[in-house]
Amino acid sequence: MFDLEKILRPHILTLTPYASARDEYEGTEGIFLDANENPLGSVTPKPYNRYPDPYQWALKEKVAALRKVQSKQIFLGNGSDEAIDLLIRATCSPSQDEVILLPPTYGMYEVSASIHDARLVKVPLTQDFQIDVPAVSKAITPQTKLIFLCSPNNPTANLLRSKDIVYIIEHFNGIVVVDEAYIDFAPEHTFVSKLTEYKNLVILQTFSKAWGLAGLRLGMAFASEEIITVLNKLKSPYNINILTQEAVLESINNTKAKDQMVAQILKDKQILIQQLLALPVVEKIFPSDANFLLVKVTDAKAVYQHLIRDKIIVRDRSKVILCEGCLRITVGSAEENSQLTTSLVSFKERTPVR
Numbered sequence: 001m002f003d004l005e006k007i008l009r010p011h012i013l014t015l016t017p018y019a020s021a022r023d024e025y026e027g028t029e030g031i032f033l034d035a036n037e038n039p040l041g042s043v044t045p046k047p048y049n050r051y052p053d054p055y056q057w058a059l060k061e062k063v064a065a066l067r068k069v070q071s072k073q074i075f076l077g078n079g080s081d082e083a084i085d086l087l088i089r090a091t092c093s094p095s096q097d098e099v100i101l102l103p104p105t106y107g108m109y110e111v112s113a114s115i116h117d118a119r120l121v122k123v124p125l126t127q128d129f130q131i132d133v134p135a136v137s138k139a140i141t142p143q144t145k146l147i148f149l150c151s152p153n154n155p156t157a158n159l160l161r162s163k164d165i166v167y168i169i170e171h172f173n174g175i176v177v178v179d180e181a182y183i184d185f186a187p188e189h190t191f192v193s194k195l196t197e198y199k200n201l202v203i204l205q206t207f208s209k210a211w212g213l214a215g216l217r218l219g220m221a222f223a224s225e226e227i228i229t230v231l232n233k234l235k236s237p238y239n240i241n242i243l244t245q246e247a248v249l250e251s252i253n254n255t256k257a258k259d260q261m262v263a264q265i266l267k268d269k270q271i272l273i274q275q276l277l278a279l280p281v282v283e284k285i286f287p288s289d290a291n292f293l294l295v296k297v298t299d300a301k302a303v304y305q306h307l308i309r310d311k312i313i314v315r316d317r318s319k320v321i322l323c324e325g326c327l328r329i330t331v332g333s334a335e336e337n338s339q340l341t342t343s344l345v346s347f348k349e350r351t352p353v354r
């Protein structure tokens with residue numbers, strides 16, 4: 001049985017969080033002399049002199065309607081990376097508790113876990129980039145607090161099999177984090193609807209990719225109200241600034257623009273795949289459920305350098321486990337994609353020295 005109290009670090013359970021001025025009085029009307037703000041306004045014409053809503057309720061109401069969850073099941077962070085950090089901070093006592101990662105995967109899980117001195121337990125994906133379910137099951141110990149699953153996975157681009165994710169959730173008494181940063185590009189549905197069923201499930205999504213709002217820094221975590229309460233206790237009081245709250249609030253009304261961009265990117269991805277497959281330098285393109293491709297090339301380092309000379313920057317993943325010889329390439333605009341292919345056409349392999 002999942003028991004959140006057993007998963008949390010003992011001092012987090014009893015922690016009294018900082019109570020901000022806006023925690024103690026929740027009304028919006030009145031003379032506010034409680035937060036030492038500047039009463040005259042800001043140096044701009046905008047009312048930035050006031051602190052933002054610490055719990056972003058207006059924004060959460062919109063996100064709740066969009067994702068069909070309760071507002072109290074939502075945590076908003078300065079990027080999903082804030083939620084990743086807080087989840088580890090809440091659960092892992094340094095040099096004692098364990099986090100299971102499935103490399104190759106998103107680098108922030110390892111960085112965040114290392115910052116908190118959590119023990120890293122790495123269970124590589126299988127050759128076809130799926131969860132090695134028996135190996136993960138075997139790796140779980142009483143110290144395991146979190147398992148990070150990324151689906152679609154970065155950098156491999158594929159969805160993890162739903163039934164494997166469900167198996168892990170059902171056979172682990174800690175928290176399973178399913179990172180769905182790329183879910184808007186994927187044909188399958190999100191795990192958000194499973195939140196009612198599983199109390200140990202946390203789902204991460206972000207406005208950084210499909211919505212095109214990476215510069216605003218807004219990530220979402222969906223979970224039980226109990227888990228969200230813990231994240232709220234640990235976050236810095238005003239973690240989402242007014243500009244971001246307002247801009248995202250407005251953007252959410254524009255799902256149509258998001259859907260159109262996603263459709264365009266998916267169409268351009270198919271064209272790019274065809275163009276890349278025709279090139280001698282491309283050995284293989286792995287199946288992609290995201291807005292990027294993992295591409296095996298004949299000589300990753302040389303191809304990477306060649307592209308840099310043409311001012312085209314991709315991600316060299318050739319040193320990453322199971323990604324040997326691979327570059328990770330974001331699907332760009334049609335024009336960017338054709339410049340990429342043009343550059344790759346002109347790549348000449350050096351004759352191997354015998």
Ligand SMILES: *Cc1c(COP(=O)(O)O)cnc(C)c1O
Nearest residue numbers: 079080081106154181206208219
């Ligand atoms: C890009 C990405 C994110 C998004 O991070 P933000 O901090 O929200 O910008 C999260 N997870 C994965 C796997 C990603 O690739």
